[in-house]
Amino acid sequence: MPGAIYAEGLVKTFGDVKALDGVDLDVPEGTVLGLLGPNGAGKTTAVRCLTTLLRPDSGKLLVAGLDVLKQPNEVRRSIGLSGQFAAVDEYLTGRENLQMVGQLYQMKAKAAKARADQLLDQFNLADAADRTAKTYSGGMRRRLDLAAALVVSPPVMFMDEPTTGLDPRNRQMLWEVIKQLVSGGTTLLLTTQYLEEADHLAHDIAVVDHGRVIARGTSDQLKARTGGERVEVVVHERDHIAIASEVLLGFGKGDTTVEEHTRKLTVPVTGGAKLLAEVIRELDSRGIEIDDIGLRRPTLDDVFLSLTGHLAEEKAEDNGTDTNQTPKDRKQKKEAAK
Numbered sequence: 598m599p600g601a602i603y604a605e606g607l608v609k610t611f612g613d614v615k616a617l618d619g620v621d622l623d624v625p626e627g628t629v630l631g632l633l634g635p636n637g638a639g640k641t642t643a644v645r646c647l648t649t650l651l652r653p654d655s656g657k658l659l660v661a662g663l664d665v666l667k668q669p670n671e672v673r674r675s676i677g678l679s680g681q682f683a684a685v686d687e688y689l690t691g692r693e694n695l696q697m698v699g700q701l702y703q704m705k706a707k708a709a710k711a712r713a714d715q716l717l718d719q720f721n722l723a724d725a726a727d728r729t730a731k732t733y734s735g736g737m738r739r740r741l742d743l744a745a746a747l748v749v750s751p752p753v754m755f756m757d758e759p760t761t762g763l764d765p766r767n768r769q770m771l772w773e774v775i776k777q778l779v780s781g782g783t784t785l786l787l788t789t790q791y792l793e794e795a796d797h798l799a800h801d802i803a804v805v806d807h808g809r810v811i812a813r814g815t816s817d818q819l820k821a822r823t824g825g826e827r828v829e830v831v832v833h834e835r836d837h838i839a840i841a842s843e844v845l846l847g848f849g850k851g852d853t854t855v856e857e858h859t860r861k862l863t864v865p866v867t868g869g870a871k872l873l874a875e876v877i878r879e880l881d882s883r884g885i886e887i888d889d890i891g892l893r894r895p896t897l898d899d900v901f902l903s904l905t906g907h908l909a910e911e912k913a914e915d916n917g918t919d920t921n922q923t924p925k926d927r928k929q930k931k932e933a934a935k
């Protein structure tokens with residue numbers, strides 16, 4: 598049975614641009630799907646198609662069991678949306694914005710006011726509640742827009758980059774709000790640029806690029822595909838980059854990336870702190886002075902780089918079993934593919 602959000606073969610073109618090129622998604626009820634991808638990947642377009650704002654060229658779309666193309670009004674009544682760009686009324690105060698949404702959903706005036714107060718509090722906007730939204734900062738507008746999407750509690754929610762532009766405290770606050778929502782049974786599709794965010798919130802992640810889903814799985818599964826942690830080293834002397842790179846290659850599970858201007862080298866590893874200590878000893882024994890060294894988890898950039906690499910190989914070999922390749926094999930193939 599399809600989940601609370603379901604897309605099959607979703608295609609949308611804008612002139613020559615194939616914004617969505619056959620996307621399949623299936624989000625089980627009461628779970629969070631993180632849609633991850635770089636700028637222009639097609640995330641917003643997918644959200645707009647699923648929320649009835651944009652008509653796709655083709656594809657089957659179901660939201661809350663309703664056919665998005667055939668029953669758009671019913672779908673609209675079952676969903677909440679917080680778009681990428683805050684859609685608040687500039688000339689109303691924060692409180693009025695929220696009350697208006699409540700009234701649009703036929704709440705009684707008193708209930709709409711109580712709900713608005715509650716959300717203003719929760720979203721740290723109580724102090725600014727009676728100022729017009731045009732005096733709000735970017736992060737405040739964003740929060741007001743998110744609060745507006747939560748005035749009623751629809752069974753299915755869409756949030757397009759909800760935390761972009763929020764400071765760490767408010768980002769944390771929103772994560773808590775989202776966790777509460779989901780524990781209450783809401784199904785959520787959330788787009789984000791941050792793997793860390795998907796990590797905290799999403800049960801499943803779909804990575805999109807050029808309008809296609811290029812990988813899906815849990816955060817742990819994606820990171821494992823990316824080769825676990827990274828050792829990052831900043832060497833003191835530019836002249837030591839080459840030799841440090843050689844050392845890291847010996848410890849790494851993949852290619853070393855080098856940022857010349859910052860003298861920073863990064864390599865995927867498995868083995869954690871123990872391995873880090875070995876790397877330090879080896880660099881030291883070769884007389885390489887280090888400004889900074891550390892172990893970090895993969896970023897979206899790492900996942901993405903590694904996934905697009907994999908994708909090219911899978912296409913070339915068409916068997917998808919490339920896990921036994923050495924980094925050198927992969928590098929050669931990547932070069933050959935250029």
Ligand SMILES: Nc1ncnc2c1ncn2[C@@H]1O[C@H](COP(=O)(O)OP(=O)(O)OP(=O)(O)O)[C@@H](O)[C@H]1O
Pocket residue numbers: 611614615616634635636637638639640641642643681
């Ligand atoms: N209304 C439109 N007219 C023409 N092209 C569009 C339109 N909307 C989106 N596109 C194009 O479709 C592609 C996907 O855009 P989309 O906004 O879905 O990306 P995104 O993944 O949300 O990116 P971002 O991270 O920057 O928000 C891009 O190439 C974009 O230029």
Ligand SMILES: [Mg+2]
Pocket residue numbers: 640641642681757
């Ligand atoms: Mg977008």
